[in-house]
Amino acid sequence: GAVVSQHPSWVICKSGTSVKIECRSLDFQATTMFWYRQFPKQSLMLMATSNEGSKATYEQGVEKDKFLINHASLTLSTLTVTSAHPEDSSFYICSARRDRGLGGYTFGSGTRLTVV
């Protein structure tokens, strides 16, 4: 149980275009999902917290107009990288909480974004 599906696993896009990444909890409802970014050989950095039915909360330094997050249902959160540039190339990982207060975080398999 507690599976999080992230799609696509990799994507290449041209500069100036937008890319959408989906994160789905397959067998549980996730009122809160998290989006992380990981540069090569570095750690995961929290970008934003996505709450179902409300606006996402962004970490300091993360451009909310560039990284649009939508959490329209209890099983789906999307991250859209708008007007992508080469510096947005990175590995993006989502995570969903299974149970509040029980420390149950499940991670998606990640999306490798390359902007050319």
Next chain:
Amino acid sequence: AQTVTQSQPEMSVQEAETVTLSCTYDTSESDYYLFWYKQPPSRQMILVIRQEAYKQQNATENRFSVNFQKAAKSFSLKISDSQLGDAAMYFCAYGAGGGADGLTFGKGTHLIIQP
């Protein structure tokens, strides 16, 4: 703000031996969780072990155990009988007990298993 520090960028251990990965953290919260995650080359984050701060007993999962020293804010991971499949990046992570916040990760330790 919470911080997580892993002071060992890389560790190497012989197969079947025991290795300990270090992690320290800083927080003013009283209710929180600590985690060790494994990230193999596939980059899938795999939960290794989890510790609730209110529990004094150290968590254990088969060959993996932690040494949780709350006063010292230390949370080390011991891997016994190391196996080739244990080779990966290991990240220590902190999560606030309320659950509304995401995790804060350390910089990671690259574990090499020598056959």
